[in-house]
Amino acid sequence: MRHYLKIELLRMLRNKRYIIFVIAFPVLFYLLYSNLWGSEVDQATGVKGSVTLMVSMGAYGALAASIMSSAVPWSQERQSGWLRQLQITPLPGWTIIVTKLIASMVLVLPALLLVALAAVLTQHVSLPAGEWVGLIAALWIGTIPFIALGLAIGSVLPPDTAQPVAVIGMFGLALLGGLWFPESLMPETMKSIAHVLPSYDYANIGWQIVAGETPQASMILGVAAWAVGLGALALLAYRRATVRA
Amino acid sequence: MNAIAFNGVTKKYGDVVAVDGLSLDIPAGSTVALLGPNGAGKSTSINMLLGLLRPTSGEITVFGSSPDEAVARGDIGAMLQEGALIPELTVRESVDFIRRLYPNPLPLDDVLRMADLTDLAGRRADKLSGGQTQRVRFALAVAGGPKLLLLDEPTAAMDVESRRAFWGNMRSYAAQGRTIVFATHYLEEADENSDRVVVVAKGRVVADGTAAEIKAGVAGHAVSFRLGDQPAAGLDALAGVSAVEIQAGRVTVKTSDPDATVEALYRKTTLDIRDLQIHGADLEDAFLALTKES
Numbered sequence: 409m410r411h412y413l414k415i416e417l418l419r420m421l422r423n424k425r426y427i428i429f430v431i432a433f434p435v436l437f438y439l440l441y442s443n444l445w446g447s448e449v450d451q452a453t454g455v456k457g458s459v460t461l462m463v464s465m466g467a468y469g470a471l472a473a474s475i476m477s478s479a480v481p482w483s484q485e486r487q488s489g490w491l492r493q494l495q496i497t498p499l500p501g502w503t504i505i506v507t508k509l510i511a512s513m514v515l516v517l518p519a520l521l522l523v524a525l526a527a528v529l530t531q532h533v534s535l536p537a538g539e540w541v542g543l544i545a546a547l548w549i550g551t552i553p554f555i556a557l558g559l560a561i562g563s564v565l566p567p568d569t570a571q572p573v574a575v576i577g578m579f580g581l582a583l584l585g586g587l588w589f590p591e592s593l594m595p596e597t598m599k600s601i602a603h604v605l606p607s608y609d610y611a612n613i614g615w616q617i618v619a620g621e622t623p624q625a626s627m628i629l630g631v632a633a634w635a636v637g638l639g640a641l642a643l644l645a646y647r648r649a650t651v652r653a
Numbered sequence: 654m655n656a657i658a659f660n661g662v663t664k665k666y667g668d669v670v671a672v673d674g675l676s677l678d679i680p681a682g683s684t685v686a687l688l689g690p691n692g693a694g695k696s697t698s699i700n701m702l703l704g705l706l707r708p709t710s711g712e713i714t715v716f717g718s719s720p721d722e723a724v725a726r727g728d729i730g731a732m733l734q735e736g737a738l739i740p741e742l743t744v745r746e747s748v749d750f751i752r753r754l755y756p757n758p759l760p761l762d763d764v765l766r767m768a769d770l771t772d773l774a775g776r777r778a779d780k781l782s783g784g785q786t787q788r789v790r791f792a793l794a795v796a797g798g799p800k801l802l803l804l805d806e807p808t809a810a811m812d813v814e815s816r817r818a819f820w821g822n823m824r825s826y827a828a829q830g831r832t833i834v835f836a837t838h839y840l841e842e843a844d845e846n847s848d849r850v851v852v853v854a855k856g857r858v859v860a861d862g863t864a865a866e867i868k869a870g871v872a873g874h875a876v877s878f879r880l881g882d883q884p885a886a887g888l889d890a891l892a893g894v895s896a897v898e899i900q901a902g903r904v905t906v907k908t909s910d911p912d913a914t915v916e917a918l919y920r921k922t923t924l925d926i927r928d929l930q931i932h933g934a935d936l937e938d939a940f941l942a943l944t945k946e947s
Contacts, residue, residue, distance in 0.1 A: 419741035488737030497754040
């Protein structure tokens, strides 16, 4: 299974489109936005724009990596017959989805860490060690619902629909979660949609950590509930996709 | 010991019967061709052997246990009809990955050599031609050193030369005492590369034996000669004869045993036989005759 994981990581890191979309984009946007608004300070929390944006773009990169590393590759493998190739080897069925989950979690890290590195190097962002650890850990573990969503999409849809659905899902979650512009600027209906989405709670946990606050239990519960719900959906969809009729 | 045993296996998709009460034993160490037209149930049978499909009724055992258990033990390798590779991985990476999933794999270099891939080992799958991809898929099927190798129309995408090379590789794998079952609708392939041909049509076995036996079992031979205006009565009663046709003074008798028919023509009739010709059946005729009947 370790070798399987290695193979999964290798292939994604060789995929140029993936690298551009999920690693280069968030870093570039961070550099751009932090140059524009990096020195603005939030009146309520006293957090600088460069720090808030680091959380936003880190969260966006992690969200994008979660969905893009899971949905389309998995859908393609199902359709192309690679899944069958694996099913006729001694590899136990459950290792496929577990490996995919772990691989996606590893693939989230470059985007997350590079955005943080860009923040430190270009905006001289500094946080207490505890906040760094908490922030990275929260944004990392918090990707589980998004990976589960990606795997569910990949199990249910063929590649040519999985691709647009994954992209729309990714941008939709990012936009409504307030990663591109603050949720306070949204109209009321959008706001109420945003509040139930996992990306909103996910990003807020990050912002609360860098503001030196303890994340609200309701936010953590929100992400956890989505993780359980989407995880169950992903498992169900996976079982349906691999059923032997 | 039987490598494979089908015991009254039926597979239905709704009302469509793909495999119809199939019973078949394949001893370990043999190379068997499943020969039949499209839709005969060959792929369905192979997918059931791999546990990818479940029989509607009946039982399949592979080396004495269920297909799932045989797959889990690493006893089976297969080259299915469809199967793409991971585009970003090289030939060596893909083959090595699959190889390592098996408990007793073949050495990587041996696998690459067996599939003529040594020179392509470093190439990415998305840079391979169709024929090269097929070779990689063969390599994936044998990489784990399976006791049973299943090939579902393995040469479908190959040109003549790749085909010849492919069967050479397959035979050398068979020579290591492995059991091989391949599905094909190419008669020549079945004839040249197997020691037993099982002809299937509409989900049933319609003939089973060596290629020679199958040819002989069908009234595909014919004996013809010039009859002129002599009477043709009694020809249909001669040994082996199944049909008599007369056209423009020339008679053609269809026979399952041309030797016996010719002998009877000379000994048991007083006909003046001129310009005698014996036409041999080929497997093609046998195949058409067999699959049409059912």
